[in-house]
Amino acid sequence: MDDLDGRAFARAEGPLKQQGCPVVATSHERETQLVAAFFGGVEGYFVEVGANEPRLRSQTWHLEQAGWRGILVEPQPNLVEELRAMRTAKVFAVACSGPENLGRTLPFHVAGPLSSLDRAGMAPGARPEKVIEVPVRTLDSILEEAQAPVAFDFLSIDVEGHEIEVLRGFDLRRWQPRLVMIEDHVADLSKHDFMRAAGYRIIRRYENNGWYVPQESEARMALGDAWEIVRKYYLALPIRKLRNFSRYRRGTIGVAAAGETG
Incomplete structure (x- = not known):
């Protein structure tokens, strides 16, 4: 901290x-x-994509305990069972992705809280223990089935590198959530630029999450938050890109060397 x-x-x-x-x-x-x-x-309505376990890592447990209603999206069968046992929100046992994957079944790389559809986008050090097949839907289709309210209050997306695909399957201008929290390690500005193009602006950077609100929202960015956003999204980005490229090169060389000696 x-x-x-x-x-x-x-x-x-x-x-x-x-x-x-x-x-x-x-x-x-x-x-x-x-x-x-x-x-x-004030009580409201939440949507958590990548719900994972019911309480300790949840972005919405505390809201549900305060009387909120909402939706949880999680593809891992064991976690779905836990969510349905411990939560009152409706649980969708699917992964979210873009429109081109709607209705498909895709491989899901299981690595505890770092699990993802996107093997290449997983956090450095993530070691998938197995791969399972999971059904895939767009967030739009889930919200429509759940009859979620337009301008619902809180959306959390934490899907370990697959966030931009989730966003492509979600019409921000139609649903207009009041606060969107997106996990973003800021390897580039793709998620940030997507949100800006959809009419949202960032107001806070906390740990690995960006907080976004509609342009017309009364929520304002504090001075300290403004500096952290400039530092993370712009000043430090070239260094981060170089570091990530170096990691990629080391990984590629390591795989090639293993192949030569295998």
């Missing part, structure tokens, strides 16, 4: 205490508290 994130949380402590929320210390819990503060304690 850096100083900017600490100050961002400090700004939210007052509203959190007024809403009766306990102030906690872990990074993930702080982010969920910041989300609660953003909505001011």
Whole structure:
């Protein structure tokens, strides 16, 4: 946790205490508290794509406990069982992707919380333990079936490198969620540019997540958040690209060497 994130949380402590929320210390819990503060304690509707386990890593458990309704999307059968046992939100046992994959069954690389449809986009160090076949839908088709409200409150997308494909299967201008949280390691600006083109602007960078709101939203970016966004999305990007290319080269050379000696 850096100083900017600490100050961002400090700004939210007052509203959190007024809403009766306990102030906690872990990074993930702080982010969920910041989300609660953003909505001011008002009940709403959430959509979590890449729900994973029901509580500890969830971006919506705390909202459901506060009376929110919503949708959980998770393709891993064991986690689907846990979600249905512990959560009241409707669970869709599918993976989300772009329109070209609607109705297909695709390989899903299982690696704990780093699992993904996109093997190439998985976090460095992710080691898939197995590959399973999962059904795939677009987020639009899921929201239509669930009869989700237009301008619902909160969308979280955390699918380990497959986020841009999920966004391509989701009509942002039609649904207009009030807050969109997207995991983004910022290897490039593709997700950021996609959101801007769809009429959204970034207001916060917290850990690996970008927070986006509609252009016309009254939510404003704090000065500390503005600096963190400039640093992460622009100033540090060339260095990050070089580092990622170096990792790619080392990996490619390592695979080639293994092939020569095998």
